[in-house]
Amino acid sequence: MIELADVYAAWRRIRPYLHETPVVTSRRLDAETGKTLVFKAEPFQKTGSFKARGALNKALLLERPKGLVAASSGNHAQGVAYAAGVLGVPAVIVMPEDAVRIKKEAVRAYGAELVTQGVTVANRERIAREIARERGYAFIHPFDDEAVMAGQGTLALELLSRVSDPEAVLVPVGGGGLISGVATAVKALAPDVRVLGVEPAVAADAAESFAKGERVCLEAPPATVADGVRTLCLGERTFEVIRRRVDGILTVSEEAIREAQARLITRTKVFAEPTGALALAAVLEHGERLPGRLALVVSGGNGEPPRV
Amino acid sequence: MIELADVYAAWRRIRPYLHETPVVTSRRLDAETGKTLVFKAEPFQKTGSFKARGALNKALLLERPKGLVAASSGNHAQGVAYAAGVLGVPAVIVMPEDAVRIKKEAVRAYGAELVTQGVTVANRERIAREIARERGYAFIHPFDDEAVMAGQGTLALELLSRVSDPEAVLVPVGGGGLISGVATAVKALAPDVRVLGVEPAVAADAAESFAKGERVCLEAPPATVADGVRTLCLGERTFEVIRRRVDGILTVSEEAIREAQARLITRTKVFAEPTGALALAAVLEHGERLPGRLALVVSGGNGEPPRV
Numbered sequence: 348m349i350e351l352a353d354v355y356a357a358w359r360r361i362r363p364y365l366h367e368t369p370v371v372t373s374r375r376l377d378a379e380t381g382k383t384l385v386f387k388a389e390p391f392q393k394t395g396s397f398k399a400r401g402a403l404n405k406a407l408l409l410e411r412p413k414g415l416v417a418a419s420s421g422n423h424a425q426g427v428a429y430a431a432g433v434l435g436v437p438a439v440i441v442m443p444e445d446a447v448r449i450k451k452e453a454v455r456a457y458g459a460e461l462v463t464q465g466v467t468v469a470n471r472e473r474i475a476r477e478i479a480r481e482r483g484y485a486f487i488h489p490f491d492d493e494a495v496m497a498g499q500g501t502l503a504l505e506l507l508s509r510v511s512d513p514e515a516v517l518v519p520v521g522g523g524g525l526i527s528g529v530a531t532a533v534k535a536l537a538p539d540v541r542v543l544g545v546e547p548a549v550a551a552d553a554a555e556s557f558a559k560g561e562r563v564c565l566e567a568p569p570a571t572v573a574d575g576v577r578t579l580c581l582g583e584r585t586f587e588v589i590r591r592r593v594d595g596i597l598t599v600s601e602e603a604i605r606e607a608q609a610r611l612i613t614r615t616k617v618f619a620e621p622t623g624a625l626a627l628a629a630v631l632e633h634g635e636r637l638p639g640r641l642a643l644v645v646s647g648g649n650g651e652p653p654r655v
Numbered sequence: 656m657i658e659l660a661d662v663y664a665a666w667r668r669i670r671p672y673l674h675e676t677p678v679v680t681s682r683r684l685d686a687e688t689g690k691t692l693v694f695k696a697e698p699f700q701k702t703g704s705f706k707a708r709g710a711l712n713k714a715l716l717l718e719r720p721k722g723l724v725a726a727s728s729g730n731h732a733q734g735v736a737y738a739a740g741v742l743g744v745p746a747v748i749v750m751p752e753d754a755v756r757i758k759k760e761a762v763r764a765y766g767a768e769l770v771t772q773g774v775t776v777a778n779r780e781r782i783a784r785e786i787a788r789e790r791g792y793a794f795i796h797p798f799d800d801e802a803v804m805a806g807q808g809t810l811a812l813e814l815l816s817r818v819s820d821p822e823a824v825l826v827p828v829g830g831g832g833l834i835s836g837v838a839t840a841v842k843a844l845a846p847d848v849r850v851l852g853v854e855p856a857v858a859a860d861a862a863e864s865f866a867k868g869e870r871v872c873l874e875a876p877p878a879t880v881a882d883g884v885r886t887l888c889l890g891e892r893t894f895e896v897i898r899r900r901v902d903g904i905l906t907v908s909e910e911a912i913r914e915a916q917a918r919l920i921t922r923t924k925v926f927a928e929p930t931g932a933l934a935l936a937a938v939l940e941h942g943e944r945l946p947g948r949l950a951l952v953v954s955g956g957n958g959e960p961p962r963v
Contacts (some may be wrong), residue, residue: 369677375764380765388924391679391924395924449921453683612926613757613957614701616703616956617925617926618921618925649921
């Protein structure tokens with residue numbers, strides 16, 4: 348199980364190559380929600396999401412890797428591509444043919460090799476691990492890896508150094524890499540601060556796992572606009588941390604996610620992808636159950652651009 | 656004619672109530688355009704655009720105003736509403752019925768009174784001046800006022816304090832309030848830096864006025880997506896500054912504006928309204944005519960939110 352020291356070590360390791368992302372606020376959103384909200388704005392992180400943190404921490408811990416491989420159609424792909432660039436080694440990204448165009452473009456823009464032929468959501472990890480074995484590259488899991496989890500947790504160190512006394516931190520949950528790192532840091536540094544996960548109601552595997560005390564998986568990828576959290580279940584390693592250190596998991600409707608995304612953009616001017624708006628969606632939908640001072644993690648800002 | 660000292664005085668006056676907006680960059684945009692670009696991000700200014708600067712400078716120069724009045728369906732309305740809030744006096748905003756919903760909401764959210772009945776683009780300034788006279792409030796012109804121009808110019812002071820040696824600054828041009836303030840500051844502080852205006856090709860009154868050496872007006876509001884620059888002509892005061900201190904005016908296609916807006920959002924994660932993307936549109940469309948190190952003013956980020 349990762350501990351605070353792992354997150355701190357990750358921070359020292361990755362800081363030279365990444366941004367400290369800003370914390371933003373909106374008086375109008377505070378008035379509209381009746382809360383005092385601060386947003387940790389990971390869209391401004393390198394690659395446009397927090398995923399660069401974990402991928403880079405993992406990559407820097409490898410011993411002279413010849414290359415990096417990831418199976419991801421999302422932000423982890425860009426994180427690994429960026430990490431490979433830092434190391435000066437090649438990256439191979441395995442993603443399904445039908446992945447979002449802009450994420451394919453972004454991965455190519457970071458100089459990675461893209462493998463899509465015959466790739467589906469079901470077989471992509473197997474294909475990626477095969478490529479890694481054949482070429483002698485390192486496969487980097489998107490969440491169920493302690494170095495990745497510790498890397499993601501570094502955003503909580505930045506947050507707690509800027510924001511005094513939030514009563515709770517709200518964090519999107521997919522595979523659990525981000526929230527497990529964040530909870531590890533928060534519970535060690537500010538144990539009174541609650542750590543709450545947020546996931547789409549149509550992808551409530553984390554909430555169910557948390558309630559039952561054992562990992563529960565979805566049978567098929569959930570139909571949520573929040574494409575960053577379409578994983579089938581939490582990881583084994585992430586779940587161990589989550590059940591010990593997370594205080595609860597909230598679920599939100601698709602409509603609340605859409606509304607939160609629009610509200611974030613119009614109020615804070617930060618372009619968040621739907622997954623990045625999960626925490627605000629929870630405030631919009633469950634405000635009465637939440638305390639007054641909240642820190643919200645806006646996890647990323649990649650996605651198709653709006654057109655006027 | 657305003658001078659640097661007026662812009663500096665405005666800065667000292669308004670700074671306590673406004674943000675210093677960040678300068679953002681994107682390596683991918685640099686690679687894509689072959690330039691070194693820095694963006695002055697006014698979407699993060701109070702009210703979501705630079706207009707708060709000029710409105711507030713004007714308001715703070717008035718002698719005990721009983722209230723403020725503006726005729727605007729755009730960002731100037733929010734700027735005046737915000738300025739009235741700073742002064743603790745009422746604001747009346749006159750805008751046509753068919754104004755963008757989100758801008759009406761924003762003006763109400765700042766506590767202003769909204770007058771729309773019977774208002775058209777053609778009669779709105781007259782109605783606003785009547786209301787001002789009846790109530791003893793001060794009418795604040797959106798651009799053709801030296802205090803407003805000096806206030807807008809303060810963004811150039813911030814820019815030049817952060818960005819070393821751009822070869823040119825690109826600024827959206829509507830009525831000319833912003834560029835006249837910016838050019839006044841830039842030409843006094845860094846005379847080698849070129850100041851270039853950008854306007855939609857379908858609203859090329861500033862380019863034509865600049866070329867002819869006299870004010871030319873459009874006959875009807877232009878059909879451009881850049882709703883912040885649908886003015887019919889430059890102001891008398893702004894034109895005097897522009898023809899002396901601006902180095903040129905570029906025009907851009909509607910398609911370039913749309914592409915630039917999308918590119919800004921996906922690359923920098925800053926939500927810009929179409930008008931805010933004019934400067935990048937000029938880089939996309941006229942890159943070969945521009946020097947390598949460019950500072951681009953992203954004027955604002957208000958507008959209808961994208962929906963996923």
